[in-house]
Amino acid sequence: MIKQLVFISLCIFFAFQITEAQSVDIEKLEGINIRNVGPAGMSGRVTCIDVVLDEPDHIYIGTASGGVWESTNGGINWSPIFDDEALQAIGSIAINQQNPNEIWVGTGEGNPRNSMNTGKGIYKSIDGGKTWKLMGLEATRTIHRIIIHPQNPDVVIIGALGSIWGENPERGIFRTEDGGKTWNKTLYVDSETGCADLVLDPNNPNKLIAGMWTFGRKPWTFNSGGEGSGLYLSYDAGKTWKRKSDEDGLPKGNLGRIGLSFAPSKKNMAYALVEAKTNGLYKTVDGGESWSLVSEENIGNRPFYYSDIFVDPSNENRIFNLHSTVTLSEDGGKSFSQLLGYVGFNGVHPDHHAFWIHPTNPDYVIEGNDGGVNISRDRGKTWQFINNLPVGQFYHVNYDMAIPYNIMGGMQDNGSWVGPSSTWKRGGIRNSDWQEVFFGDGFDVVPHPSNPDIVYAMSQGGNVARIDKVTGKNNFIKPVHPEGLELRFNWDAAIAQDPNNDCGLYFGSQFVHYSTDCGNSWTIISPDLTTNDSLKQLQHLSGGLTIDDTQAENHTTILAIEPSAADKNVIWVGTDDGNLQLTTDGGTSWKNLANKLPDFEEGSWIPQIFASKTNAGEAFVVVNDYRRNNWNSYLYHTTDYGKKFTRIIDNTKVDGYVQSFVQDPVEENLLFAGTDYGLYFSIDKGENWTKWTNGYPSVPTRDLKIHPREHDLIIGTFGRSLWVMDDILPFRALAQTSGKVLEKPIHAFDAKHAYMVEGVRSVDGARFIADAEYDAPNKTYAPILRLWIQPDSVEEKSKKKIKIEVKDASGEIIRTYTRIASKGINNIYWNMSMDGIRYISRRPVKEDSDLPSGMPVAPGTYEVVFTYGDMKDSSTVELKADPRYPFNEAAYQRMIAYSKDVQGTIDLGFRAFEQVKASKKAMKNVKSMYYQFDKDTKTTLDSLAKDMKKELATIEELFMQKDGLKGIQRENNNITGYSWMTMSYMEDSDWTMGASQMTELMYAKLKDSIEEAVEKINNFHNGPWKTYMEHVENAPKTIFEEREELK
Secondary structure, X not given: OHHHHHHHHHHHHHHHXXXXXXXXXXXXXXXXXOEEEEOOOOOOOEEEEEEOOOOOOOEEEEEOOOOEEEEOOOOXXXXXXXXXXXXXXXXXXXXXXXXXXXXXXXXXXXXXXXXXXXXXXXXXXXXXXXXOEEOOOHHHOOEEEXXXXXXXXXXXXXXXXXXXXXXXOOOEEEEEOOOOOOOEXXXXXXXXXXXXXXXXXXXXXXXXXXEEEEEEEEOOEEEEOEOOOEEEEEOOOOOOOEEEOHHHOOOOOOEOOEEEEEOOOOOOOEEEEEOOOOOEEEEEOOOOOOOEEEEOOOOOOOOOOOOEEEEOOOOOOOEEEEOOOEEEEXXXXXXXXXXXXXXXXOOOOOOEEEEEEOOOOOOOEEEEEOOEEEEEOOOOXXXXXXXXXXXXXXXXXXXXXXXXXXXXXXXXOOOEEEXXXXXXXXXXXXXXXXXXXXXXXXXXXXXXXXXXXXXXXXXXXXXXXXXXXXXXXXXXXXXXOOOOOOOOOOOOOOEEEXXXXXXXXXXXXXXXXXXXXXXXXXXXXXOOOOOOOHHHOOHHHOEEOOOOOOOOOOOOOEEEEEEOOOOOOOXXXXXXXOOEEEEOOOOOOOEEOHHHOOOOOOOOEEEEEEEOOOOOOXXXXXXXXXXXXXXXXXXXEEOOOOOOOEEEEOOOOOOOOEEEEEEOOOOOOOEEEEEOOEEEEEOOOOOOOEEEOOOOOOOOEEEEEEOXXXXXXXXXXXXXXXXXXXXXXXXXXXXXXXXXXXXXOEEEOOOOOEEEOOOOEOOOOOOXXXXXXXXXXOOOOOOEEEEEEOHHHOOOOOOOEEEEEEEOOOOOEEEEEEEEOOOEEEEEEOOOEEEOOOOOOOOOOOOOOOOOEEEEOOOEEEEEEEEEOOEEEEEEEEEEEOOOOOOOHHHHHHHHHHHHHHHHHHHHHHXXXXXXXXXXXXXXXXXXXXXXXXXXXXXXXXXHHHHHHHHHHHHHHHHOOOOOOOOOOOOOOOHHHHHHHHHHHHHOOOOOOOOOHHHHHHHHHHHHHHHHHHHHHHHHHHOHHHHHHHOOOOOOHHHOOOOOOOO
C-alpha cells in the first residue's frame, strides 16, 4: 500500500512537472526586434557560385556558414534565401539550366579546415529558392559537388566528402534518377575517403571524372592522403566507375586531394591538380584514360584547403588555379603568373574557394574567397568587391560602455573590428563605421574598462596586442616564458579582463598568465593545466602529404579563462583536451573537475565558461566534442564550486552542439545558448529550451553577451556577422512569471530607458549610397513601449485602437495618442514629447485624430497607461539626458514657457483658419439648397457670395499660398511659413542664453500676421457674413457652425 502511494505521488509530481514545463510559443513574441548590424565590408567565406545562363545577372552563391544568397541584378544587391532552413553551412549549389527555378543545394562546406561547418543533407527548390525541401543524405555531413544531368534533370550526381572529424560510411558519390526521391551510392572507397571533386564533360553529358580523397582531421592534427585517394571515370552518368592509376600516368604512391577541370573548347582534354609525394598538374587528351605531367612548379600551396582549377571555356590553354592567391596559365599549365595576389590594402582578399566563368562570355568571371565575392567583366583584369554581404564569421563578440555602446570581435581570416551597436547620425550603420584594430584571423577583442580608447586584440596562435583605437599605436604583449619554455597557444587562445582590476588581464597558453599592468609584464599563476600529452603536440608534422603548420592544430592548450566577479580568488579554466580547472585561492592551487561532469567524454573541448556575477560557486560550462565526431550537445551547471554538475542541455533539448552561453545578469532563470544551428533561450534556468527563429537564421551562434546597462542581447555569429536584440526585458518578464505573463489578456512590459538625443550627425562619406552598400538598421531613438494583448482579444482586420497616456511625476497627463492594436506584442513608440497643437492646413481635421506631438519633455521617469477596450495596464519609462549635453533645468523651463506662448499664438491662427474653412464649406452647402429659394434670393446670395469669396481668398493668402498652384511652392511670407520658422528657431535655440534673436524676430512677424488675420476674420464675420446669413434664414442650423469671437 505504501509503495502504491509513493508511486501515485511520484506520478502526480511528474505530471505536475510536465504541465509546468515552460516552453514558449515564439510566434507570440514576433514584436521583439533583432537587428543584423553587419559589418559587410569584410565579408566571409564563400564556397560555391552558380548563375542562370539565360539571365547572367541572376547569381546564387553559397557561403561556408551564412546560407544561400541571391542577386538578380549582377551583384548590386543580395537577399538571403535559405534562412528558414535548419542550418546555413553550404558546400555546393547547382541550377537546372533547363528550368532555373529548380535549384539544388548541398550542405556542409567542402574546405575541411579547423573552422569548417558541417551539413545535414541536400535540399531542392522548385520555385527559385522561395521554398526548400530536404531531399535526404543527412548523414553525409559534407556535400561538396552537385552535377545535374543536362539532358535529364531527374538525374543528379553528388560528391560527398563525409565527416571531416572521423570515419563515416555515408561518403563518396551518390546518384538519383527520380529527382531526389531515392539515392544510390555508386562510388564508395572506404569510411575515410570522400569525393573532393566531380566534373562533367561538357562535350559528353554521360561522362564524369571524380577525385576521391582520403583525409581526416583531429583536434591536434590533419592528414591528407592515403590508399583510398584516386581518380575515377564514369561513362554512364555516374552509374559505374573505374579507377585510374600510376599505370595511366598518375603519380605513384598515396595521393591526396585532386582538383579537376575539363577544357570545354577542346574535346577530351582535362586537367587534374594532384596532391602526392610531389604535387603536380596533369593533363589528359583522351578523356581521362591516360595522363601526363605538365608541371610541378608554382601550382598551389595548401591543397587541403583549396585545390581547384578552372579552364577558360574558349581557350584550353588558359587555366585559373585557386589557392592562397589566384594564378593564371596561358600555356596549358606549364607556367603560372599571379592574377590575384597579396596587395596590402588594395586588390582582392586571399584564400580562394569558388569560381565561375560564363561558358560563352569568358570575360564575365565571379570568384569567392575567405573575404566574400568579387566580380570581373574583363576576364580578371579588374574586380568589383561585393561589400553588402554580411556573412562574416565571428569567433567572439564583446562590448564597451560607451553611449551608444560599441560592439567588437574577431573574424575568421578578416581581422578584429570595433563598430557601433547604433549611431547618433543619419544613414544607419555602414561599413565605414567599423574600424579594423588588428589583422590576421581575429578572435577576442577586450575593451579596457576605464579607458575607452584602448582595446586588446588577438590573432591566431596567441598573438595579442594592446591597441589605441584613436592613434593606432600597437603594443605587442604576447607572454614569453621567463625560463625559455615553449608556450602552447591555441588557435583561439583564451583572454579575460580581470573584473576586479582595470589593468588586470589573464591570458592562456598551457599556463594561466596574469598581468597587473595591462600586458606590459606577465606572471604565471598556474601549473600546466592541460594533459600535456606529447603525442598531441606534433603540429609541425600536421598536414599529411603537404605539411600545413599554421597553428590551427595547436593542442593541449587553454581555451577559456573565467575570473569570478563575485570573488577575486576564484578562476575557472577550460582546455581543449578536456580539463576543467578551478582555483579558489587566486592560483595557488588548482583542481580538475572534469570527472564531475555527467556524460562527459574525456578529452572534450571546453571553449566557454560563464561564472555567475553574484555567486562565486556558480558556473555554466560549455562542452563540445564534434572535433572527434561526437555531435552531442552539452551544457553544464554547478552552484557549489563543481562538487556537483547538472547537464542542462542534451540532444533532446537543442539541435546542434553548444558553442556559447550567457545568463541574464538580472533574472537568473533567463538563459541564452548558441549552437551550431541557431539561438536558444530558457526561462526556467535550463529545464526547457526554445529556439529563437523570429528574424534570425539557424546560423552558428558562436558568442553571446548581455549589455548590463542597455539590456541588449549581443550575438556573434560564425557566418552572419553580428546581431543585436534590442531589449530583453520581455524575456525577463517571461522568466519571472514562468511564462504566465502571456496568459494575461493585457500586459505592459517594463520599458527600457532611452536617451534624449540632442544632436544627430549627418553621414560620414556619401549620403546617397544607392543599393550596393550595406546599411544596417539603427536602433530607434524613441523608447519602445511594449504591450502584450492576448491574440483572442484582437478581432481580425480590426481597427480598434490602443489609447496611450503619458503621465509626468506629478501624475498629470502630458501626452495622449492612439495606435491600432495587433495580436501579441505591440511595439509602441513615444517620441518623448508632450501634446502639441494643430497646425494650419486646408485638410479637414478628423474628430478622433490625435494631437500632434509638441515640445520635448524633460529627462525623468514617466508612467505610461495603456487602455484597450475595457482593459488597462501601465509601465514606467526612464528618459535620460544626452550625455554629451548635461541637462539644464533653468534653460529647459525657459524654453517651455516661451513655447507655450508661441504655441498659443499658433493655435489662435489655427482656430482662425478653421473659421475660414467653415465659412467656405457653409457657402457650398447653401449653394446646394438653392432649389428652396426664389430667384431674387438666389441672385442676392450669388452676389454676396462672389464678394465674400474674394475677401476670404485674400484672408486665406495671409495664411498660405493660393490653392491649386502647380510646381514647387514655398510658404515664406505667410502665417504657415512664419509658424514653422518660429518653431524651428525656437527648438534649435541655445536656451542657456534664452531665445535667439532670430526666434524673437520671426515670432514677432508671426504675431503681427496672426493679429492682422484675426482682425480681418472678425470683421468679415461681423459684417458681410452676418448679412449673408440673414438671407438664408430658413437654412438648417447645422450649416452655420457656432463661431467664437477670436482674440
